[in-house]
Amino acid sequence: MESKAEATKKPDLKETADYFKHLSLFWTDMAYLISSKPSALTSAGPMRKFTMQTKKLANEMIESNEDLIEFNNRLTEYYKQLSDTWNEAQKRFNTKVPEIPNDVEQIESSKRVWIDIFENAFTQLFDSEKFGENFGKLISSELELSKHWNNMFAVLLEAANVPTKNDLNEVYQELHLLRKRVSKLEKSEKKAVVEHNGK
Amino acid sequence: MENELKIDPILLEEFLKFNKNLIEAPKMVPAMDEINLEMTPFDVAYSEDKMRLLHFNSPVQKQHKIPIIIVYALINRYYILDIHPQKSWIKNLLNQGFDVYLIDWGTPTNIDKFLGFDDYVNGYIDNCVDFVCDEADVEKVTLQGYCTGGTLATVYSALHPNKVKNLIATAPVIDGRKDTTVVGNLAKHMDVDKMVETIGNMPPEFMYYVFSVLKPFEQGLEKYIHFFRNIHDKNYVDNFLRVEKWLNDTPSIPGELFRQWIKDVYQENLLIQDKMYVGRKLVSLKNITMPIFIQVAVGDHLVSPECSMPLYYAVGAEDKTLRIYPTGHVGMIASSFSQKKVLSELGQWLSERSK
Numbered sequence: 001m002e003s004k005a006e007a008t009k010k011p012d013l014k015e016t017a018d019y020f021k022h023l024s025l026f027w028t029d030m031a032y033l034i035s036s037k038p039s040a041l042t043s044a045g046p047m048r049k050f051t052m053q054t055k056k057l058a059n060e061m062i063e064s065n066e067d068l069i070e071f072n073n074r075l076t077e078y079y080k081q082l083s084d085t086w087n088e089a090q091k092r093f094n095t096k097v098p099e100i101p102n103d104v105e106q107i108e109s110s111k112r113v114w115i116d117i118f119e120n121a122f123t124q125l126f127d128s129e130k131f132g133e134n135f136g137k138l139i140s141s142e143l144e145l146s147k148h149w150n151n152m153f154a155v156l157l158e159a160a161n162v163p164t165k166n167d168l169n170e171v172y173q174e175l176h177l178l179r180k181r182v183s184k185l186e187k188s189e190k191k192a193v194v195e196h197n198g199k
Numbered sequence: 200m201e202n203e204l205k206i207d208p209i210l211l212e213e214f215l216k217f218n219k220n221l222i223e224a225p226k227m228v229p230a231m232d233e234i235n236l237e238m239t240p241f242d243v244a245y246s247e248d249k250m251r252l253l254h255f256n257s258p259v260q261k262q263h264k265i266p267i268i269i270v271y272a273l274i275n276r277y278y279i280l281d282i283h284p285q286k287s288w289i290k291n292l293l294n295q296g297f298d299v300y301l302i303d304w305g306t307p308t309n310i311d312k313f314l315g316f317d318d319y320v321n322g323y324i325d326n327c328v329d330f331v332c333d334e335a336d337v338e339k340v341t342l343q344g345y346c347t348g349g350t351l352a353t354v355y356s357a358l359h360p361n362k363v364k365n366l367i368a369t370a371p372v373i374d375g376r377k378d379t380t381v382v383g384n385l386a387k388h389m390d391v392d393k394m395v396e397t398i399g400n401m402p403p404e405f406m407y408y409v410f411s412v413l414k415p416f417e418q419g420l421e422k423y424i425h426f427f428r429n430i431h432d433k434n435y436v437d438n439f440l441r442v443e444k445w446l447n448d449t450p451s452i453p454g455e456l457f458r459q460w461i462k463d464v465y466q467e468n469l470l471i472q473d474k475m476y477v478g479r480k481l482v483s484l485k486n487i488t489m490p491i492f493i494q495v496a497v498g499d500h501l502v503s504p505e506c507s508m509p510l511y512y513a514v515g516a517e518d519k520t521l522r523i524y525p526t527g528h529v530g531m532i533a534s535s536f537s538q539k540k541v542l543s544e545l546g547q548w549l550s551e552r553s554k
Contacts, residue, residue: 102206102207102210103207103210104207104209104210104213111421115416115417115420118415118416119414119415119416119417122412122415122416123414126381126384126385126412127380127381127384129384131384132384132385132387132388133388135385135388136385136388136389136390137388139390143390143393143394143397143398146397146398147393147396147397150397168309172309172310172312172313175310176311176313176314179248180322183247183322187326
């Protein structure tokens, strides 16, 4: 177990990130407050929207850096799990096949052993709780990064008066509901025709 | 010389032969797009949005009154059921005198991201069943579902038992908690809400990742070495390329459907507990009272037998059969073994119940 003194010596990554986040936000706010009045005065038309949204861009950038740390941690763990499993499997193979094979038959059989050992080791890894959990979080942090990316794009698209992802989602949802309503109407109409003909 | 390297001449010959095969391969092997699958001819009997209902032309006289609708899976494409004239699931059923329809889900795009279980089960499948009942002049059909299609067919049969004469569930995903495959492990740890909100539909790339972690050395390495060793064997190359084409051809899965799938079937395991809701209706497997035939494969590394078999015990049917085959997920539907064993047993069971 590490001593208390050793633990306090270690820099807290989260604390440092929080500090820089606060620092950036403070100065972004300040810069925004100071510049918003003159920029409001000087910008006209669609660009005005952009200047109003610059703070959002900065925020997204700061938050994406935070998520990038999490993503890198998860990715490092992912590769660590893969390389540990590889090394472990290779050790097992070396114990089973200590000498380098030098004829066709030996090569074939040692290849089979190699594949079996590696297949088992990696399937065990992919089936494990620790892999599933880390992989889930890796994907999740990657999705967080995509979210920030999308949000930053949305700021630019809004400024250019081009539909954003959210606008398109609204259209898709509306279309989905419309398709459902039409299908329902068609079904009830068909039922009515059958009933009418039946009578 | 003491340090002289001794190399077995046969080994050297093998090495040179393998290199020669690598060079000759492009001249001997067609590209994926050039492969002619020689599929069974069909008509598009009905279509709605991107879904198509295919009706296969039979080479023989129809011998059974009740038509079969095959509900294909959400992963990859339906043509695995007609991958080779000698290994075709569809052709075999047609030759046994059955009238065969198949639901092809097409390629969902962003516009389809809000389609959920309700749309698939109570919308598309129900409309296909109504259409076939009208066309064949019957009140009920036989429903067969493969893999995730098996789950959809099961849910449909539980919600509309009056329209299903027989249910055939081939490797269905039923009890997510008991699934022992890598797919189950990844699904249990997935933040599916975030995935659907951020990227909408479940992209094919993610499926390819999942495929790559299933038997990574046999399927990702050995298989291709074997392929280059055998490029002069026309039959082997032909079969290999057909299946490879299929493996590398998967559409997106609509986001909402994927979300419900992962949450209700894998993470909360609601389906087997009779707690899943589809279109505000509770799905009770006890409502499945029609004859049911369940097929599972011992070597299935996509849907483990433990995940499919609980269906046998959960249904309300008295006439129920469970068959366990010594093969894999694809071997059960597209192999010489499936032609000889799986389909002949199915055909016999079904012909007695298709009058």
